[in-house]
Amino acid sequence: MHRNGPIALLFHTLVVGFVLAPLVVICLVAFTPANTLTLPTTHVSLRWFAAVFDHPDFVASFFNSLWVAATAATIAVVLAVAAGLALDRYDFRGRAALNALFLSPLMIPHLVLGVALLRLFALIGATGSLVWLTAGHIVVVTPYVLRLVLAALSGLDRSAEQAAVTLGASGWIVFRRITVPMILPGITGGWLLAFINSFDELTMSIFITSPATVTLPVRMYMYATESIDPMMAAVSALMIAVTAAAMLLLDRIFGLDKILVGQG
Amino acid sequence: MNSARASTTPWLLAAPGALLFTALVLVPLGLTLILSFHVYDAASGVKDETTLAHYIATLSDGYFLNIFWRTLRLAALTTLICALIGAPEAYILSRMREPWRSIFLLAIIGPLLVSVVVRAFGWSMLLGPTGLVNEAFRAFGPGTVKILYTETAIVIALVHVMLPFMVIPVWTSLQKLDPMVEAAAWTLGASRFTALRRVVLPQVTMGILSGSLVVFGLSASAFAIPALLGGRRLKMAATLVYDEYMHELNWPLGAAIAILVLIINLVIMLAYQRVVEARARRTLG
Amino acid sequence: MGFLSLDGLTKLYGDVAAVSDVHLSVAKGEFISLLGPSGCGKTTTLQMIAGLVEPTSGRIMLDGRDITHEKPDRRGLGIVFQSYALFPHMTVAQNVSFGLEMRKVPRAERDARVKQALVLVQLAALADRYPRQLSGGQRQRVAVARALVIDPPVLLLDEPLSNLDAKLREEMQFELRGIQQRIGTTTIMVTHDQGEALSMSDRVVVMEQGRIMQVDAPYRLYESPATPFISSFVGKMNRLPGVWGRSGFESNGRVLPCNGAGLTEGASAVLAIRPEKITLTSSGAGVLDGRVKARFFLGSAWFFTLETDAGLIGVSLPNAGEEPPREGDPVGLDWSKSSAKAAKPEGAQPA
Incomplete structure (x- = not known):
């Protein structure tokens, strides 16, 4: 392996600094004791974290986001495993179209999806319930799960399933005892990726949330357009913490670079 | 192996997802397309008559054209800067030793998973009149500069959000490159620069191209960054749609703009797929 | 009529015959090798016997029973796959036990038989390891134990030694043959390696382009090859x-x-x-x-x-x-x- 020269390393340092700067600043400002967006100079304070929990709307939004993300990710996994089996194992008329349909949310800007779902929900009177918001999130996150499930299925040694069959296992037992355990990393990785994407989603949600179903990113967006105080930094730091925890988990299970690079 | 044809099993497996996607992707898009042709009246709302007026207005009115032009210009600028930063960075990353390589790769692409609202907020703190950047400017010369709520702020934050989408495809194409080919070029008498230009660059061109298409498409439809860093006056296509829907309540006009954004995106994504397919064919053949 | 007999077995993929009109009669306890270059149809033949590929025409009889269209999970044959196809998420003992579980063998008997099978392949000490913790040769033994523990009437080996390095391959040849002779299971092995076929088998079946060219004891095959192709493929x-x-x-x-x-x-x-x-x-x-x-x-x-x-x-x-x-x-x-x-x-x- 060749070494990078000093210019390359300088460039690299600047890029990494650029990428991490806003996140680092958020995490520092979150601990400020002051009333303005300043870095803590004298001592660190948790008062703005405490302030977050004094805002019942933020707390409610956090639980909304949690519920939506966990439900959407779970249902997306079920749909994606079933669809993945169909797409990977069978050659049938309409397979390519089905594949395109399932991956289409990756090609449609979330803005457009939000506008389109707003129209549908308005026409059928579907508002005010987390169920509809979650349904929208399922559509957005399923493609991520499907890609990981398809990758896991195509990497699977089919002869292990054949071996199970020749040892006397029937179709359902093969699926439950052999196939699912073998693609489990893809399934858990897909669930986490779906969870994170749903938890962070703003652009589509902003169109289809109602006052009772506001998710955390939407709440933050609304708050940030009106006033900016260090509490935003504290909420942001909490979100970074949740994301980082999920990232570490993902990394353990699957290797984060594999998942993210696979995304491109 | 198991190419069971004319079987109902795959359809049964795919049916739940297919139904959901039809109901929540295809149907709403169709409804929105129809909506974009409906007459809107400020007093009585959406009417049953159809019209092309929204599309004509969008594509002829200077106000809208100005916003479209800004959207395309900023997206193009973001793409260019991402390519100029992302491609060399991916190359530098690929030449690092473990564990630094994995650590920095995660540092560069990990923020992809952090909510865009959070990142936009971080930049608004950095670029604001009392932010770190302006404090540095005050300390070292030019004094306070208005960055927040300018196009500069939008581009800086867009580059920050989009950079991973450039690094990833370039990194992927570099991974497929035999690390010894560069050394082979050196042994054949090529200078380091020549080796880079003649051997490495042609291999990653496709990665840069596909990264550029993704970055351009996502930038052109970005919402949170222009909304939070561009302020109320500097609108881009996505914030325009939001305003038409949420403030002006002119849904048909908003729908028409959204459809235009979708069409631009689909054209870009189809081009992207062509690129990916061409690359696949080249590596296979 | 032999213990296992193939009667005009044919497999077409479109217009291409992967296997055409194969007749073969295998006696009980015999070790047969299907030998030929890649694409000669030997693996397809094995897969048809295993039930993993549906024959286009012909019949497969096992101990007087027509199994041509029987489901693979009902045939009860033991198969060792080229990739070994071990279940990566199960321990060695769980891998071996799987077939007995499917047969609803009671727990105590299952444990005893698993242990017996692992002793047979000299892996009793590694029962609680996972496949990824084993060497290539050990994985091979697990695959053999897993196939044999269900007492199959016929053992099918698909290129069982091709993933091993040269020295191990030679050792495993003798060991596999030794195990087979001890328990007397009728065995069919697919291989492209003539040395393997000659050293292990009672009879060798040479295949070329989907057809059987010669069936003979290894010594006679070597000394009187039926065609120039066989004479240069074998030795x-x-x-x-x-x-x-x-x-x-x-x-x-x-x-x-x-x-x-x-x-x-x-x-x-x-x-x-x-x-x-x-x-x-x-x-x-x-x-x-x-x-x-x-x-x-x-x-x-x-x-x-x-x-x-x-x-x-x-x-x-x-x-x-x-x-x-x-x-x-x-x-x-x-x-x-x-x-x-x-x-x-x-x-x-x-x-």
């Missing part, structure tokens, strides 16, 4: 062009000793002789003179390429511990009449 064979003259086979006016049958005088002929049937003597003392073009040391033997009037001839000599002729040395070649055979030149079979 090495020198092939010298010439004519059948009044006094026998002639090449460049020189008469070479050999047996010939069914040849008419004046017709062109090919003399076939294996490299190890030829000995080297001093120049002029043998049936043919030559010059050493190249020599290769193989450890237990030397292999020579000799330039002669009859063409290039390969000769294999056991290593007697002394240095044999060098490149460029003149030598004489000698062989007995019975070890060479002349025949009509056949088609365009490449040697």
